[in-house]
Each structure stands twice: as structure tokens, then as C-alpha cells.
Amino acid sequence: MTDSHFDSCSCGALRQAARHATRFYDSVLSPSGLGLNQYSILSKLDRFGPKTLQQLADILVMDRSTLGHLLRPLEARGLLTMKAAPKDRRARIISLTPAGNAIMRQAKPLWAKAETEFQRQFGAEPAAALRQLLKDVTRIELGAENLAA
Numbered sequence: 001m002t003d004s005h006f007d008s009c010s011c012g013a014l015r016q017a018a019r020h021a022t023r024f025y026d027s028v029l030s031p032s033g034l035g036l037n038q039y040s041i042l043s044k045l046d047r048f049g050p051k052t053l054q055q056l057a058d059i060l061v062m063d064r065s066t067l068g069h070l071l072r073p074l075e076a077r078g079l080l081t082m083k084a085a086p087k088d089r090r091a092r093i094i095s096l097t098p099a100g101n102a103i104m105r106q107a108k109p110l111w112a113k114a115e116t117e118f119q120r121q122f123g124a125e126p127a128a129a130l131r132q133l134l135k136d137v138t139r140i141e142l143g144a145e146n147l148a149a
Helices: 010-032 036-048 053-060 064-076 098-122 124-139
Strands: 080-084 092-096
Touching: 010 036, 010 098, 036 053, 036 064, 036 080, 036 092, 036 098, 053 064, 053 092, 064 080, 092 098, 098 124
Parallel strands: none
Antiparallel strands: 080 092
């Protein structure tokens, strides 16, 4: 693709790279029955423990409605629970179930294989630099209201 507008669009390049990598990770994770988005959600709960919907959305850098849409199939599969918070009944606490823990034990080695292969092909140092650069992107304040007039 040699569209000069696309070549100068940072967002387009990020999305294209993300789709390319996601397809690879999805294929490697497929024996677990999880896609990368689902794995990412479950892995954050596995790592950080139960979280409110808003806390989990913040950790994943995702809006609440998109996260809610992704959580429903995981809840239906019995991999997580969403229960009202004891102090604020409007808030939902999301937790892994024993089945969620079991699928994570199956999926983690698959994810590790995908990560190892990505680093083998891209290079360990460039992969680490890329992760840091992408983390930096998530930390900048982007918003239409910040545009200079």
C-alpha cells in the first residue's frame, strides 16, 4: 500500500500494525478458545485481581462500553463474574472464576510462544523499545480540545 496519506497517518499505521500482530496472537491462542482481546482482559484480572469495570477499562486503556461488550461472552462462558460492589451497588466488580483461572493456565504458555516468536522475528531489543514507545503513546493527552486554533 503506497497511499501517501496513509503513510503519514500515525493512527492508521498503529492500527495496521495492531491488526497484523493481533491476527498472529489470535492464531497462536486459538487452541485455548481465546482471542487476544479476551486473553488481555483475563490476564489483567489474573495479574491485578478483581477490579471494577472502570478500573479494568483504565488498565486496558479502553472505554467502558467496549469493555462491557467484550466481558459479556466471557461471563457467559463462566470465565469471569460481574457482581455489584458492596459499597456502591452501581459499580460492578469483575473477577476470574476457577474456569477463568484454568483457561489462563492453558493460554499463558500459548501467549508466551507468540511473544517469543514476535521477539525472534522483530528482535528482542526493538520489541522492548516498541513496547515502551507504545506505552508512551498511551500516556500523552490526546483530545480534539487540545488542538491549536
